[in-house]
Amino acid sequence: xxxxxxxxxxxxxxxxxxxxxxxxxxxxxxxxxxxxxxxxxxxxxxxxxxxxxxxxxxxxxxxxxxxxxxxxxxxxxxxxxxxxxxxxxxxxxxxxxxxxxxxxxxxxxxxxxxxxxxxxxxxxxxxxxxxxxxxxxxxxxxxxxxxxxxxxxxxxxxxxxxxxxxxxxxxxxxxxxxxxxxxxxxxxxxxxxxxxxxxxxxxxxxxxxxxxxxxxxxxxxxxxxxxxxxxxxxxxxxxxxxxxxxxxxxxxxxxxxxxxxxxxxxxxxxxxxxxxxxxxxxxxxxxxxxxxxxxxxxxxxxxxxxxxxxxxxxxxxxxxxxxxxxxxxxxxxxxxxxxxxxxxxxxxxxxxxxxxxxxxxxxxxxxxxxxxxxxxxxxxxxxxxxxxxxxxxxxxxxxxxxxxxxxxxxxxxxxxxxxxxxxx
Numbered sequence: 391x392x393x394x395x396x397x398x399x400x401x402x403x404x405x406x407x408x409x410x411x412x413x414x415x416x417x418x419x420x421x422x423x424x425x426x427x428x429x430x431x432x433x434x435x436x437x438x439x440x441x442x443x444x445x446x447x448x449x450x451x452x453x454x455x456x457x458x459x460x461x462x463x464x465x466x467x468x469x470x471x472x473x474x475x476x477x478x479x480x481x482x483x484x485x486x487x488x489x490x491x492x493x494x495x496x497x498x499x500x501x502x503x504x505x506x507x508x509x510x511x512x513x514x515x516x517x518x519x520x521x522x523x524x525x526x527x528x529x530x531x532x533x534x535x536x537x538x539x540x541x542x543x544x545x546x547x548x549x550x551x552x553x554x555x556x557x558x559x560x561x562x563x564x565x566x567x568x569x570x571x572x573x574x575x576x577x578x579x580x581x582x583x584x585x586x587x588x589x590x591x592x593x594x595x596x597x598x599x600x601x602x603x604x605x606x607x608x609x610x611x612x613x614x615x616x617x618x619x620x621x622x623x624x625x626x627x628x629x630x631x632x633x634x635x636x637x638x639x640x641x642x643x644x645x646x647x648x649x650x651x652x653x654x655x656x657x658x659x660x661x662x663x664x665x666x667x668x669x670x671x672x673x674x675x676x677x678x679x680x681x682x683x684x685x686x687x688x689x690x691x692x693x694x695x696x697x698x699x700x701x702x703x704x705x706x707x708x709x710x711x712x713x714x715x716x717x718x719x720x721x722x723x724x725x726x727x728x729x730x731x732x733x734x735x736x737x738x739x740x741x742x743x744x745x746x747x748x749x750x751x752x753x754x755x756x757x758x759x760x761x762x763x764x765x766x767x768x769x770x771x772x773x774x775x776x777x778x779x780x781x782x783x784x785x786x787x788x789x790x791x792x793x794x795x796x797x798x799x800x801x802x803x804x805x806x807x808x809x810x811x812x813x814x
Contacts, residue, residue, distance in 0.1 A: 391525075391661040394534030397541030401573070402650045404545055405566045408552050410715050416563050417716065418639050419499035421646025422492045425627035427507060430475055434515035436617025437468040438522035439667060440609045443750050445526035446668035450675020458593040461523045461585060463605040465516060465592075467613075472515045476508045490628050491635030491642075502564040510571030513578050520581040523591060526668045532584060536577045544573040615755035619746060622762040629771050633778055634786065641783045644724035647715045648732060655700045655733065659740035662692060663747040670751035682752070689744040690802065697737025704729040728787055735791035738798025745801045754809060761804070765797040 402424070410417045441464040448456045479486065487500050517540075521533035547569035554560030561568065586592040627649065634641040653660075666685060673681045704711075708729035712722040742761055749758035770793030777785030777792075 391530045394537035397537045432620035435620040439616040440613035442522040446671030447675040450672040461591040507567040513575040540577040615759040640720040648728040667751040693740035701733040731787040735794030739794040741798035742801040745805045769793040769796045
């Protein structure tokens with residue numbers, strides 16, 4: 391799972407790196423797109439989490455007819471939702487990016503990226519949910535191979551379409567979006583073949599609309615809170631980007647680079663949060679509560695070790711990372727500062743991430759949402775805003791760390807007292 395996720399997040403890093411070679415204006419523009427694209431994809435993450443939880447539970451119960459029904463309906467549901475969301479974003483593109491602080495100059499470049507991305511986003515989200523369905527069976531290897539294929543295709547297409555190599559025209563930032571969509575389209579076809587032919591998890595049975603609604607209802611019971619939970623992540627990124635914009639474009643650029651590197655640095659914790667859902671879901675369906683408790687203890691130890699190691703590595707490599715992404719002295723200085731301060735909170739961010747995933751697997755989606763609401767509205771945004779007001783960009787970075795620290799500690803004790811002790 392870690393290998394596959396590294397491939398996914400490398401797409402963002404590869405895009406950011408090639409775009410940074412064009413210029414700082416393009417780097418700033420792509421930094422504005424990240425929270426918006428992540429917001430749209432969060433709807434598919436929510437349905438993917440729901441699919442993983444309910445399908446794995448059905449497998450634990452031995453109900454394989456239900457497994458086929460849920461898998462098929464999860465793909466149709468996410469397609470409908472994303473087409474509606476993408477359409478709204480297309481018509482309100484200017485308003486959205488002006489709201490988070492983009493300038494008119496940046497908006498021209500932002501549109502070059504966002505329009506082709508929005509036109510092909512349905513190809514992006516179907517593989518996300520499909521991989522979660524495969525993972526629900528306990529197979530983490532196949533989804534990882536699929537994601538590696540996508541990363542390789544993207545790495546090949548990026549320089550060709552961005553810089554116009556060979557017979558291809560130079561498309562700049564637009565080329566990065568097109569290469570991403572094409573990469574996802576290829577793995578979507580591979581994933582559908584695996585689900586339908588190899589795993590036989592898709593059904594051709596035609597149901598009445600009320601039966602499909604019943605299936606969607608089960609998915610949305612976890613999916614709606616999970617979508618809302620996932621949306622809180624990009625919403626916080628949008629708010630943070632808006633606060634950073636008040637501090638200057640250099641802070642926005644540093645946050646954009648930092649967010650992408652952070653995605654890779656948190657890879658082990660994100661991977662564990664992905665596989666813990668089918669693991670807990672199957673054991674929950676089979677009523678094997680001791681394995682659930684053992685997984686909970688393991689998660690804490692893993693988060694502590696991974697977080698500490700990530701902080702040390704990123705702090706030591708901060709100058710090199712800054713030099714890789716920008717030649718501007720101010721941007722380089724802020725990128726370096728980011729990686730000395732923010733990764734200190736990775737352990738606690740990882741704990742809250744794992745607790746949130748565990749709540750969804752154990753049929754407690756509202757607990758998961760509550761943890762993320764607490765992180766955003768009670769700790770993260772207030773800390774970042776106050777820090778930026780008193781200490782500028784340094785206070786901005788300190789606020790992120792303090793918000794993650796407080797959330798992780800409270801989430802851990804809350805989960806163990808409310809769910810592990812009482813429910814199991």
